[in-house]
Amino acid sequence: MSKEPKRKDAPAESGAEEFRKSLAAPATGQTLSVLFGLLFLFQCMILPLVGKAAVGGSGSPGAGPADTLWKNQLFFGAMLMLTVAVGGLAFYAKQLRRRADGSSFPKFTAGTLAAAVAMLLAFATGLLGI
DSSP states (O other): OOOOOOOOOOOOOOOHHHHHHHHHHHHHHHHHHHHHHHHHHHHHHGGSSSSSSHHHOSSSSSOOTTTTTTHHHHHHHHHHHHHHHHHHHHHHHHHHHHHHOOOOOOOHHHHHHHHHHHHHHHHHGGGGGO
């Protein structure tokens, strides 16, 4: 019976630390940024669902708000929240990568995120229906 000293393995990383490492990977940031860009494009495409024509009618006599306005607003709001959440995660992933390897500032992601937040504020205050 030989007594060999047991090797001590490195302590396991916490789940949060593993998540940060996977977010800091270049492919993760790029994938999230592309998904965010597509979601923002889709958000701009569905903007007329809650815009002036949907809220005030088509402009012809007797025309009123769309019958499904509340459904449109619910869908638009849910998609807008998803868009902002994915954008925030994409920006965070790019910032983690920037700290790790000195990448450049994610200008496109930051600008699109600012536009999405501005759209969220306009939607929340009712400015989209004016």
